[in-house]
Amino acid sequence: xxxxxxxxxxxxxxxxxxxxxxxxxxxxxxxxxxIRNAKALILPGVGxxxxxxxxxxxxxxxxxxxxxxxKGTPILGICLGMQILFEEGNEVSQTKGLGxxxxxxxxxxxxxxxxxxxxxxxxxxxxxPLLKYLSEKEDVYFVHSFQAYCPTxxxxxxxxxKEAYIPAIVAKENVMxxxxxxxxxxxxxxxxxxxxxxxxxC
Amino acid sequence: xxxxxxxPCLDIKDGKVVKGIHFNGLKEVGDPVELARCYDDQGADEIxxxxxxxxxxxxxxxxxxxxxxxxxxxxxLAIGGGVRHLDDFRKVLLxxxxxxxxxxxxxxxxxxxxxxxxxxxxxCVVVAIxxxxxxxxxxxxxxIKGGRENTGIDLVDWAKECQQRxxxxxxxxxxxxxxxxxxxxxxxxxxxxxxxxxxxxxSGGCGSIEDIVDVFKKTDCxxxxxxxxxxxxxxxxxxxxxxxxxxxxxVR
Numbered sequence: 001x002x003x004x005x006x007x008x009x010x011x012x013x014x015x016x017x018x019x020x021x022x023x024x025x026x027x028x029x030x031x032x033x034x035i036r037n038a039k040a041l042i043l044p045g046v047g048x049x050x051x052x053x054x055x056x057x058x059x060x061x062x063x064x065x066x067x068x069x070x071k072g073t074p075i076l077g078i079c080l081g082m083q084i085l086f087e088e089g090n091e092v093s094q095t096k097g098l099g100x101x102x103x104x105x106x107x108x109x110x111x112x113x114x115x116x117x118x119x120x121x122x123x124x125x126x127x128x129p130l131l132k133y134l135s136e137k138e139d140v141y142f143v144h145s146f147q148a149y150c151p152t153x154x155x156x157x158x159x160x161x162k163e164a165y166i167p168a169i170v171a172k173e174n175v176m177x178x179x180x181x182x183x184x185x186x187x188x189x190x191x192x193x194x195x196x197x198x199x200x201x202c
Numbered sequence: 203x204x205x206x207x208x209x210p211c212l213d214i215k216d217g218k219v220v221k222g223i224h225f226n227g228l229k230e231v232g233d234p235v236e237l238a239r240c241y242d243d244q245g246a247d248e249i250x251x252x253x254x255x256x257x258x259x260x261x262x263x264x265x266x267x268x269x270x271x272x273x274x275x276x277x278x279l280a281i282g283g284g285v286r287h288l289d290d291f292r293k294v295l296l297x298x299x300x301x302x303x304x305x306x307x308x309x310x311x312x313x314x315x316x317x318x319x320x321x322x323x324x325x326c327v328v329v330a331i332x333x334x335x336x337x338x339x340x341x342x343x344x345x346i347k348g349g350r351e352n353t354g355i356d357l358v359d360w361a362k363e364c365q366q367r368x369x370x371x372x373x374x375x376x377x378x379x380x381x382x383x384x385x386x387x388x389x390x391x392x393x394x395x396x397x398x399x400x401x402x403x404x405s406g407g408c409g410s411i412e413d414i415v416d417v418f419k420k421t422d423c424x425x426x427x428x429x430x431x432x433x434x435x436x437x438x439x440x441x442x443x444x445x446x447x448x449x450x451x452x453v454r
Contacts (some may be wrong), residue, residue, distance in 0.1 A: 013211065013298040017273050027223070047323040064397060080323075112204070115325060115370055117401045118424060119205040119247055119454045139454045141278060143325040161204060184241070186276045 002197075002200070003038035004064070006030040007055045009045045015078060018183025022193035032064045035063045039070055045080035048106055049089030049146065052080050053097065062098070069100055074200045082170065082177030083148060091146050100175040103150025110164040112134040115145045120159045120186075128156040128171050129199045133191035138166070140178075140185040140192075147179065203228045205454045206418050207247035207425035208442055209280075209403065209428025210432050212237060213253050217263040219433075235271045241432070244439040247454055250303070250373075250427065253283035254348075255278065260440060261290075265297050272298025274347050282373070288404055291318050295326065303328035305344040305371055309353055309360075312367060327371075329364040329404075333357040333390060334377040340389050347379050361394045369400060376406040383409025383430070386417040395422040403427055411437050418451045 004015050006028050019026035019042070026042070029035060043065070045052050056062050061139045067074055084097045090103035097105070108116055119139040124131060134157075142159065148167045156169040159180075168190075171176045176196075182189035208257045213220050216424035218232045237248045251271065261284060272279050281294050282303035291302050308315055308329050318327045332345045334352075334437045361372055374394055376387030378431035386407045395402050405416045414426050431437050 011270075011295065011298070011300060013272060013296070014300065017298065018276070021276060047321075112427060113399055113424065114403055115400070116204070117325070117371065121203065143278075145324070155321050181278075184278045185278070190276065 001038060002026040002040045002042060002043045003035050003105055004028045004044060004159070005035065005061065007045075007052070007061055008060045008082070009047055009052050009055050012044055012045055014181070014183050015042060015044045018189065018193060020154060021133050022190050022197055024197045025195060026052065029060065029178060032058055032061070035061065036068065037194050038068070040074040040075060040076065040196075041065065042060070043075060043077040043081035045078070048082060049080065049083055049091040049097070050093060050095045052084050053089075053095050055134065056084070065098065069098075069175060072174050075176065076102070076196060077175075077177035078168070079144060079181055082179055084141050084145060085170075085175055085177050086148055086150065088191065101148075101154055101172050101177070103154065105146050106145045106147055108145060108161065108166065110162050112162045115143055116161050116164075116166065117143045119185075121155045122159060122163065122168055124157050125152055125155040128169070130156060130169055130171065130176060130192055130195045132195040132198070134195075138188040140180040140188055142166075142168075142180045144179060144195075203452045205452050206339075206423075206446065207403075208245075208414070208439055209248045209250055209425050209427050209429045210238075211250040211252055211405070211429045211437070212256050213252050213429070214264070214267070216271060217267055217382070225439075231425060232269060234280065238279070239274055241353065241439065242277050243441060245454065246277060247425070248278045248280060250280045253281065255284065263295060268297040268299050269327065272300075275395065276313050280328060282328070288314065288317050288321065291322060291326075292296045294422045295322060301326045301328050303369070303426050304332040304425070305330040305332065308364065309346050309355070312363065315364060315367040315369055319370070324368050324370035327369050328373050329369040329371075330373040330375065331357065331360065331364075332377055335390070342393065345377060347371055353385050357390070358393055358420045361398050364402050371401045371403065372398065373403040373405055375427075376405050379407030380405075382407055385413040386426070388417065388420045389424050391417065391421040400426065413451050414442055415445055415451065418446065419449065
């Protein structure tokens with residue numbers, strides 16, 4: 001069972017629906033034992049970096065998630081859930097993240113409209129099993145004002161927003177993240193979740 | 203490159219689509235969920251449900267509908283109409299909606315924009331604005347209550363205030379153009395695009411594919427809301443996107 005972590009942030013139902021469409025057996029939970037025994041974890045989230053970390057603290061789930069990361073449980077962060085996988089965010093104020101990926105989260109530096117909202121193309125940076133069913137330039141749905149600034153080794157795919165280079169899929173060992181919403185990205189999103197399902201053999 | 207979005211809008215009353223639908227392949231005409239799924243399959247970039255149910259008591263019908271639609275759509279779903287308080291926001295989001303649009307409620311209580319943006323994030327807060335040109339002053343003015351009441355508020359000032367309060371997007375409807383099928387209100391849209399830095403959805407006046415090409419060529423709008431053109435089967439989403447591509451307008 002894949003556990004979608006409920007820490008009172010955002011659109012859990014969309015993620016659950018997206019998993020179901022991709023054939024992933026998933027369940028929403030904030031129970032520590034359920035999370036510990038999960039085959040994989042999905043960390044959703046919308047809102048602000050600071051609020052997300054505060055909610056994780058309030059629900060007392062940080063240590064449990066860290067424990068899962070250490071023992072190799074695959075973890076997929078989506079949107080803000082991806083951003084808090086990094087070391088630090090500066091939305092609202094400087095806030096420590098989970099630190100599973102190296103890098104910071106800061107405003108998108110771009111002269112175009114912010115938020116970066118809508119469908120944008122993916123370009124590949126590094127090979128990764130999540131890309132198994134994708135071709136370059138397929139469109140996925142983004143909606144965010146902040147982005148990760150991280151080493152390119154961690155970047156699997158990115159998007160271009162005028163001068164901005166936006167890490168779109170990031171990964172390091174068992175930790176993965178999507179800046180966009182695969183659960184809202186039509187067929188392309190479904191293919192990414194299908195690849196995730198195969199990776200975790202669930 | 204970011205793509206221009208084509209967004210079908212479904213007007214819903216008591217759980218049914220109310221604008222006439224002439225659509226092939228639909229099992230039950232007027233079923234919003236089925237129609238939304240058709241549009242999703244055809245390549246719509248987002249769906250808007252506009253609840254025009256008159257009474258507040260019928261909200262439960264809408265919640266059930268949102269839940270069913272969100273469960274089967276693979277693209278974002280926005281809900282408008284009847285959202286008045288922060289608690290309504292929470293309920294609709296919990297049903298699986300991705301964005302909420304507020305109109306009169308935002309004028310009555312502008313703090314609602316700030317509160318919703320802080321609580322749920324700007325990405326889900328869409329401010330819908332209905333506006334009309336005042337021919338005496340040559341200014342665009344904001345109307346509420348479905349266009350029945352002129353607030354006298356200047357459109358550009360209000361749009362800037364919405365952005366500053368944390369709105370993630372503006373859905374701008376021209377009352378002069380709505381229902382005329384004579385094209386989008388280019389002047390009005392351009393005035394708001396020039397004064398703001400958040401995405402703008404153009405609404406009101408779309409009568410042909412050329413109108414959609416026109417709005418993207420002449421304004422910096424990010425998305426076009428389309429109703430009758432699709433509902434009456436005049437054009438398909440695919441035809442719209444093909445024509446936009448021929449005109450070098452980026453679409454998915």
